[in-house]
Amino acid sequence: MRTKEELTEDLKKMALTLGAFKVGVVTTATLKGGPPSVDLGYVLPGARSAVCFALAFDQSLIESYFRKEDHKSLETDKVRTTTLANGIALEIAEFLQQQGCRALPIGANFVYRQEGDNWMMDMHPPLSHRYLAARSGVGHFGYSGNIITQEYGSAIVLASVVTDAELLPTEPLPEAENYCDECRLCLSVCASGYVDPKEKVSVNLGGREFSYGKRRSNSRCYLVCGGLSGLDRSGEWSTWSPARFEIPDKEEGFLATIPGATEAYLKRPKFEGGFFICLIEGSRMEYTCSNCHFVCHPDKKVRAARYRMLREGGVVIEDADGNRRAVSPEEARDYIAKLTKERSNLYKAGEKELTSEKS
Secondary structure (H helix, E strand, C coil): CCCHHHHHHHHHHHHHHHCCCEEEEEECCCCCCCCHHHCHHHHCCCCCEEEEEEEECCHHHHHHHHCCCCCHHHHHHHHHHHHHHHHHHHHHHHHHHHCCCCEEEECCCCCCCCCCCCHHHHCCCCCCHHHHHHHHCCCEECCCCCEEECCCECCEEEEEEEECCCCCCCCCCCHHHCCCCCCCHHHHCCCCCCEEEEEEEEEEECCEEEEEEEECCHHHHHHHHCCCCCECCCCCCECCCCCCCCCCCCCCCHHHHHHHHHHHHHHCCCCCCCEECCCCCCCEECCCCCHHHHHCCCCHHHHHHHHHHHHHCCEEEECCCCCEEEECHHHHHHHHHCCCHHHHCCCCCCHHHHHHHHC
Protein backbone atom coordinates (compact mmCIF):
# COMPACT_ATOMS: atom_id res chain seq x y z
CA MET A 1 0.00 0.00 0.00
CA ARG A 2 1.51 3.31 -1.09
CA THR A 3 1.79 6.13 1.39
CA LYS A 4 0.33 9.49 0.37
CA GLU A 5 3.88 10.74 -0.11
CA GLU A 6 4.70 7.88 -2.48
CA LEU A 7 1.44 8.18 -4.39
CA THR A 8 1.89 11.93 -4.83
CA GLU A 9 5.39 11.44 -6.24
CA ASP A 10 4.19 8.66 -8.54
CA LEU A 11 1.47 10.89 -9.99
CA LYS A 12 3.84 13.82 -10.50
CA LYS A 13 6.39 11.59 -12.25
CA MET A 14 3.61 10.06 -14.35
CA ALA A 15 2.38 13.44 -15.63
CA LEU A 16 5.93 14.52 -16.52
CA THR A 17 6.76 11.22 -18.18
CA LEU A 18 3.61 11.32 -20.33
CA GLY A 19 4.29 14.80 -21.72
CA ALA A 20 3.65 17.53 -19.15
CA PHE A 21 6.47 19.94 -18.30
CA LYS A 22 5.04 21.10 -14.96
CA VAL A 23 2.74 19.45 -12.41
CA GLY A 24 1.27 20.44 -9.07
CA VAL A 25 -1.17 19.18 -6.45
CA VAL A 26 -3.98 20.95 -4.60
CA THR A 27 -6.23 19.78 -1.79
CA THR A 28 -9.54 20.95 -0.41
CA ALA A 29 -7.56 22.73 2.31
CA THR A 30 -5.32 24.66 -0.12
CA LEU A 31 -8.40 25.69 -2.12
CA LYS A 32 -10.44 26.70 0.93
CA GLY A 33 -12.25 30.02 0.59
CA GLY A 34 -12.09 29.99 -3.19
CA PRO A 35 -14.93 30.53 -5.68
CA PRO A 36 -17.32 27.76 -6.85
CA SER A 37 -14.98 26.94 -9.74
CA VAL A 38 -12.49 25.33 -7.31
CA ASP A 39 -15.06 23.10 -5.60
CA LEU A 40 -13.57 19.64 -6.15
CA GLY A 41 -16.75 18.10 -4.73
CA TYR A 42 -18.78 19.59 -7.58
CA VAL A 43 -17.19 17.19 -10.04
CA LEU A 44 -16.47 14.34 -7.61
CA PRO A 45 -18.34 14.20 -4.28
CA GLY A 46 -15.93 13.35 -1.49
CA ALA A 47 -12.89 14.53 -3.43
CA ARG A 48 -9.84 15.47 -1.38
CA SER A 49 -7.19 16.40 -3.94
CA ALA A 50 -6.47 17.25 -7.55
CA VAL A 51 -3.44 16.93 -9.79
CA CYS A 52 -2.96 19.80 -12.24
CA PHE A 53 -0.39 19.83 -15.04
CA ALA A 54 0.74 21.85 -18.04
CA LEU A 55 1.81 20.98 -21.58
CA ALA A 56 3.51 23.41 -23.95
CA PHE A 57 2.59 24.39 -27.49
CA ASP A 58 5.33 24.44 -30.12
CA GLN A 59 7.10 27.80 -29.79
CA SER A 60 8.70 27.45 -33.24
CA LEU A 61 5.29 27.82 -34.92
CA ILE A 62 4.26 31.10 -33.30
CA GLU A 63 6.14 33.55 -35.51
CA SER A 64 4.76 32.23 -38.82
CA TYR A 65 1.29 32.24 -37.24
CA PHE A 66 1.58 35.91 -36.24
CA ARG A 67 3.07 36.87 -39.60
CA LYS A 68 -0.02 35.34 -41.29
CA GLU A 69 2.18 32.90 -43.19
CA ASP A 70 0.94 29.64 -41.68
CA HIS A 71 -2.27 29.15 -39.73
CA LYS A 72 -2.74 25.41 -39.90
CA SER A 73 0.51 24.24 -38.26
CA LEU A 74 0.00 26.05 -34.95
CA GLU A 75 -3.72 25.36 -34.87
CA THR A 76 -3.09 21.64 -35.40
CA ASP A 77 -0.43 21.66 -32.68
CA LYS A 78 -2.81 23.38 -30.29
CA VAL A 79 -5.63 20.93 -31.00
CA ARG A 80 -3.43 17.86 -30.65
CA THR A 81 -1.52 19.07 -27.59
CA THR A 82 -4.87 19.74 -25.93
CA THR A 83 -5.97 16.22 -26.85
CA LEU A 84 -2.74 14.82 -25.37
CA ALA A 85 -3.44 16.72 -22.14
CA ASN A 86 -6.86 15.08 -21.98
CA GLY A 87 -5.26 11.68 -22.56
CA ILE A 88 -2.75 12.21 -19.76
CA ALA A 89 -5.60 13.16 -17.42
CA LEU A 90 -7.44 9.97 -18.40
CA GLU A 91 -4.38 7.78 -17.78
CA ILE A 92 -3.73 9.34 -14.37
CA ALA A 93 -7.38 8.88 -13.39
CA GLU A 94 -7.34 5.23 -14.46
CA PHE A 95 -4.08 4.67 -12.58
CA LEU A 96 -5.68 6.07 -9.43
CA GLN A 97 -8.77 3.94 -9.92
CA GLN A 98 -6.58 0.84 -10.05
CA GLN A 99 -5.05 1.92 -6.74
CA GLY A 100 -8.54 1.70 -5.25
CA CYS A 101 -9.21 5.45 -5.40
CA ARG A 102 -12.02 7.31 -7.07
CA ALA A 103 -10.76 9.70 -9.72
CA LEU A 104 -12.12 11.81 -12.56
CA PRO A 105 -10.23 13.45 -15.45
CA ILE A 106 -11.28 17.03 -16.19
CA GLY A 107 -10.90 17.97 -19.86
CA ALA A 108 -8.57 20.79 -20.80
CA ASN A 109 -11.26 22.73 -22.66
CA PHE A 110 -14.75 22.69 -24.19
CA VAL A 111 -16.46 21.25 -21.10
CA TYR A 112 -19.02 23.45 -19.35
CA ARG A 113 -21.39 23.50 -16.39
CA GLN A 114 -24.85 22.94 -17.83
CA GLU A 115 -26.68 25.09 -15.32
CA GLY A 116 -29.14 27.85 -16.17
CA ASP A 117 -30.76 28.72 -19.47
CA ASN A 118 -27.72 30.67 -20.65
CA TRP A 119 -25.00 28.12 -19.85
CA MET A 120 -23.81 27.90 -23.46
CA MET A 121 -22.97 31.60 -23.47
CA ASP A 122 -21.71 31.70 -19.87
CA MET A 123 -19.22 28.91 -20.63
CA HIS A 124 -18.36 28.23 -17.00
CA PRO A 125 -16.01 25.24 -16.62
CA PRO A 126 -16.72 22.45 -14.14
CA LEU A 127 -13.38 23.28 -12.53
CA SER A 128 -10.89 26.12 -13.05
CA HIS A 129 -7.55 24.66 -14.15
CA ARG A 130 -6.07 28.16 -13.88
CA TYR A 131 -6.82 28.48 -10.19
CA LEU A 132 -5.50 25.00 -9.50
CA ALA A 133 -2.36 25.77 -11.49
CA ALA A 134 -1.66 29.02 -9.63
CA ARG A 135 -2.28 27.51 -6.20
CA SER A 136 -0.19 24.40 -6.86
CA GLY A 137 2.84 26.16 -8.34
CA VAL A 138 2.43 25.18 -11.98
CA GLY A 139 2.65 28.87 -12.93
CA HIS A 140 1.74 32.45 -12.09
CA PHE A 141 -1.21 34.56 -13.15
CA GLY A 142 -0.40 37.07 -15.88
CA TYR A 143 -2.47 40.24 -16.21
CA SER A 144 -4.60 38.49 -18.84
CA GLY A 145 -5.70 35.88 -16.32
CA ASN A 146 -3.80 33.23 -18.24
CA ILE A 147 -1.25 31.11 -16.42
CA ILE A 148 2.28 32.08 -17.39
CA THR A 149 5.44 30.02 -16.96
CA GLN A 150 9.16 30.75 -17.06
CA GLU A 151 9.60 27.91 -19.55
CA TYR A 152 6.99 28.71 -22.22
CA GLY A 153 5.21 31.89 -21.25
CA SER A 154 1.46 31.40 -21.54
CA ALA A 155 1.63 29.18 -24.65
CA ILE A 156 0.45 26.21 -22.63
CA VAL A 157 -2.57 24.03 -21.98
CA LEU A 158 -3.76 22.88 -18.55
CA ALA A 159 -5.70 19.80 -17.45
CA SER A 160 -6.50 18.23 -14.09
CA VAL A 161 -7.52 15.03 -12.33
CA VAL A 162 -9.75 15.11 -9.25
CA THR A 163 -9.56 12.26 -6.75
CA ASP A 164 -10.62 11.16 -3.28
CA ALA A 165 -7.03 10.06 -2.63
CA GLU A 166 -5.19 11.97 0.05
CA LEU A 167 -2.22 13.65 -1.63
CA LEU A 168 0.46 16.09 -0.51
CA PRO A 169 -0.16 19.61 -1.85
CA THR A 170 2.56 21.57 -3.62
CA GLU A 171 3.22 25.23 -2.86
CA PRO A 172 2.55 28.25 -5.09
CA LEU A 173 5.52 29.83 -6.83
CA PRO A 174 7.03 32.90 -5.11
CA GLU A 175 5.37 36.04 -6.46
CA ALA A 176 8.81 37.61 -6.80
CA GLU A 177 9.47 35.14 -9.63
CA ASN A 178 6.41 36.24 -11.62
CA TYR A 179 7.77 37.87 -14.80
CA CYS A 180 4.48 39.64 -15.63
CA ASP A 181 5.24 43.36 -15.63
CA GLU A 182 1.67 44.24 -16.67
CA CYS A 183 2.85 45.42 -20.09
CA ARG A 184 -0.67 44.61 -21.31
CA LEU A 185 0.46 43.39 -24.73
CA CYS A 186 -1.94 40.52 -24.06
CA LEU A 187 -4.73 43.12 -24.18
CA SER A 188 -3.29 44.94 -27.20
CA VAL A 189 -3.47 41.76 -29.31
CA CYS A 190 -7.06 40.99 -28.26
CA ALA A 191 -9.59 42.30 -30.78
CA SER A 192 -12.48 41.34 -28.50
CA GLY A 193 -11.68 43.54 -25.48
CA TYR A 194 -11.97 40.49 -23.23
CA VAL A 195 -9.90 41.82 -20.32
CA ASP A 196 -10.39 45.16 -18.57
CA PRO A 197 -7.27 47.34 -19.00
CA LYS A 198 -7.55 48.89 -15.51
CA GLU A 199 -9.66 46.84 -13.12
CA LYS A 200 -8.24 43.76 -11.43
CA VAL A 201 -9.87 40.96 -9.48
CA SER A 202 -8.48 38.95 -6.59
CA VAL A 203 -9.17 35.45 -5.37
CA ASN A 204 -8.20 33.83 -2.08
CA LEU A 205 -7.23 30.18 -2.24
CA GLY A 206 -6.31 28.55 1.04
CA GLY A 207 -5.09 31.81 2.53
CA ARG A 208 -3.08 32.86 -0.53
CA GLU A 209 -4.14 35.86 -2.61
CA PHE A 210 -3.96 35.89 -6.42
CA SER A 211 -4.93 38.72 -8.77
CA TYR A 212 -5.23 39.42 -12.49
CA GLY A 213 -7.13 41.66 -14.93
CA LYS A 214 -10.90 41.46 -14.70
CA ARG A 215 -12.39 39.40 -17.52
CA ARG A 216 -15.56 40.40 -19.31
CA SER A 217 -18.14 38.11 -20.94
CA ASN A 218 -16.68 34.79 -22.10
CA SER A 219 -18.69 35.30 -25.27
CA ARG A 220 -16.10 37.87 -26.35
CA CYS A 221 -13.49 35.15 -26.53
CA TYR A 222 -15.95 32.83 -28.28
CA LEU A 223 -16.67 35.49 -30.90
CA VAL A 224 -13.04 36.22 -31.79
CA CYS A 225 -10.98 33.18 -30.84
CA GLY A 226 -13.54 30.92 -32.53
CA GLY A 227 -13.36 32.93 -35.75
CA LEU A 228 -16.79 34.56 -35.89
CA SER A 229 -15.03 37.92 -36.19
CA GLY A 230 -11.45 39.09 -36.11
CA LEU A 231 -10.78 42.63 -37.35
CA ASP A 232 -9.23 44.90 -34.75
CA ARG A 233 -10.99 48.19 -34.05
CA SER A 234 -8.12 50.04 -35.72
CA GLY A 235 -8.86 48.22 -38.98
CA GLU A 236 -5.09 47.79 -39.40
CA TRP A 237 -4.75 44.11 -38.49
CA SER A 238 -6.86 41.03 -37.92
CA THR A 239 -6.74 37.55 -36.50
CA TRP A 240 -6.86 34.61 -38.92
CA SER A 241 -10.62 35.18 -39.25
CA PRO A 242 -11.69 36.91 -42.50
CA ALA A 243 -14.79 38.37 -40.83
CA ARG A 244 -15.17 41.94 -39.58
CA PHE A 245 -18.38 42.03 -37.58
CA GLU A 246 -18.63 44.82 -35.05
CA ILE A 247 -17.30 44.00 -31.60
CA PRO A 248 -19.10 46.40 -29.23
CA ASP A 249 -17.00 47.86 -26.45
CA LYS A 250 -19.88 48.00 -23.98
CA GLU A 251 -21.26 44.84 -22.42
CA GLU A 252 -24.88 45.95 -22.83
CA GLY A 253 -26.22 44.46 -26.02
CA PHE A 254 -23.04 42.55 -26.76
CA LEU A 255 -24.80 39.19 -26.95
CA ALA A 256 -27.05 40.61 -29.68
CA THR A 257 -24.04 40.49 -32.03
CA ILE A 258 -23.61 36.73 -31.66
CA PRO A 259 -26.56 35.36 -33.72
CA GLY A 260 -25.76 37.34 -36.90
CA ALA A 261 -22.04 36.60 -36.70
CA THR A 262 -22.79 32.91 -36.11
CA GLU A 263 -25.19 32.70 -39.06
CA ALA A 264 -22.59 34.22 -41.38
CA TYR A 265 -19.87 31.93 -39.99
CA LEU A 266 -21.95 28.86 -40.82
CA LYS A 267 -22.50 30.09 -44.38
CA ARG A 268 -18.85 30.77 -45.15
CA PRO A 269 -16.75 28.13 -46.97
CA LYS A 270 -16.11 24.99 -44.94
CA PHE A 271 -12.63 24.35 -43.58
CA GLU A 272 -10.51 21.34 -42.72
CA GLY A 273 -9.27 20.72 -39.20
CA GLY A 274 -10.33 22.82 -36.25
CA PHE A 275 -11.85 21.50 -33.04
CA PHE A 276 -15.22 20.14 -31.99
CA ILE A 277 -17.42 22.06 -29.57
CA CYS A 278 -21.04 21.82 -28.46
CA LEU A 279 -21.75 25.55 -28.66
CA ILE A 280 -22.42 25.90 -32.38
CA GLU A 281 -24.39 24.17 -35.12
CA GLY A 282 -22.16 21.61 -36.81
CA SER A 283 -20.04 21.45 -33.65
CA ARG A 284 -16.83 22.58 -35.35
CA MET A 285 -14.81 25.77 -34.97
CA GLU A 286 -11.24 26.97 -35.59
CA TYR A 287 -8.60 28.66 -33.51
CA THR A 288 -8.16 31.91 -35.38
CA CYS A 289 -6.77 33.96 -32.50
CA SER A 290 -5.27 32.71 -29.20
CA ASN A 291 -3.12 35.85 -29.46
CA CYS A 292 -3.02 36.44 -25.71
CA HIS A 293 -1.67 32.89 -25.25
CA PHE A 294 0.99 33.21 -27.88
CA VAL A 295 2.27 36.78 -27.46
CA CYS A 296 3.30 36.40 -23.81
CA HIS A 297 6.91 35.32 -23.24
CA PRO A 298 9.35 35.82 -20.35
CA ASP A 299 11.71 37.73 -22.66
CA LYS A 300 10.39 41.27 -23.26
CA LYS A 301 12.12 41.44 -26.63
CA VAL A 302 10.37 38.29 -27.81
CA ARG A 303 7.04 39.70 -26.64
CA ALA A 304 7.60 42.95 -28.49
CA ALA A 305 8.71 41.16 -31.66
CA ARG A 306 5.62 38.95 -31.67
CA TYR A 307 3.42 41.98 -31.15
CA ARG A 308 4.99 43.71 -34.17
CA MET A 309 4.57 40.57 -36.29
CA LEU A 310 0.85 40.52 -35.55
CA ARG A 311 0.36 44.24 -36.14
CA GLU A 312 2.35 44.16 -39.38
CA GLY A 313 0.91 40.85 -40.56
CA GLY A 314 -2.04 42.52 -42.24
CA VAL A 315 -5.70 41.66 -42.59
CA VAL A 316 -6.98 38.25 -43.62
CA ILE A 317 -9.43 37.89 -46.53
CA GLU A 318 -11.06 34.77 -47.93
CA ASP A 319 -11.94 33.79 -51.50
CA ALA A 320 -15.02 31.87 -52.61
CA ASP A 321 -13.19 28.55 -52.21
CA GLY A 322 -12.24 29.27 -48.62
CA ASN A 323 -8.59 30.08 -49.29
CA ARG A 324 -7.26 32.79 -47.00
CA ARG A 325 -4.41 35.23 -47.34
CA ALA A 326 -3.22 38.33 -45.57
CA VAL A 327 -3.16 41.65 -47.38
CA SER A 328 -2.74 45.30 -46.41
CA PRO A 329 -5.68 47.01 -44.67
CA GLU A 330 -6.34 49.04 -47.82
CA GLU A 331 -6.36 45.96 -50.06
CA ALA A 332 -8.70 44.23 -47.65
CA ARG A 333 -11.18 47.12 -47.72
CA ASP A 334 -11.06 47.23 -51.52
CA TYR A 335 -11.54 43.47 -51.73
CA ILE A 336 -14.59 43.49 -49.46
CA ALA A 337 -16.08 46.48 -51.27
CA LYS A 338 -16.01 44.60 -54.59
CA LEU A 339 -17.80 41.51 -53.32
CA THR A 340 -21.42 40.87 -54.21
CA LYS A 341 -23.83 41.88 -51.50
CA GLU A 342 -24.58 38.23 -50.77
CA ARG A 343 -20.91 37.43 -50.16
CA SER A 344 -19.99 40.67 -48.41
CA ASN A 345 -22.76 40.05 -45.87
CA LEU A 346 -20.78 37.02 -44.73
CA TYR A 347 -17.89 39.23 -43.65
CA LYS A 348 -18.49 42.92 -43.27
CA ALA A 349 -21.56 43.69 -41.15
CA GLY A 350 -20.65 46.45 -38.77
CA GLU A 351 -17.73 47.74 -40.83
CA LYS A 352 -19.44 51.15 -41.17
CA GLU A 353 -19.58 51.53 -37.39
CA LEU A 354 -15.95 50.52 -37.07
CA THR A 355 -14.81 53.00 -39.72
CA SER A 356 -16.72 55.90 -38.18
CA GLU A 357 -15.43 55.01 -34.73
CA LYS A 358 -11.88 55.10 -36.10
CA SER A 359 -12.38 58.48 -37.76
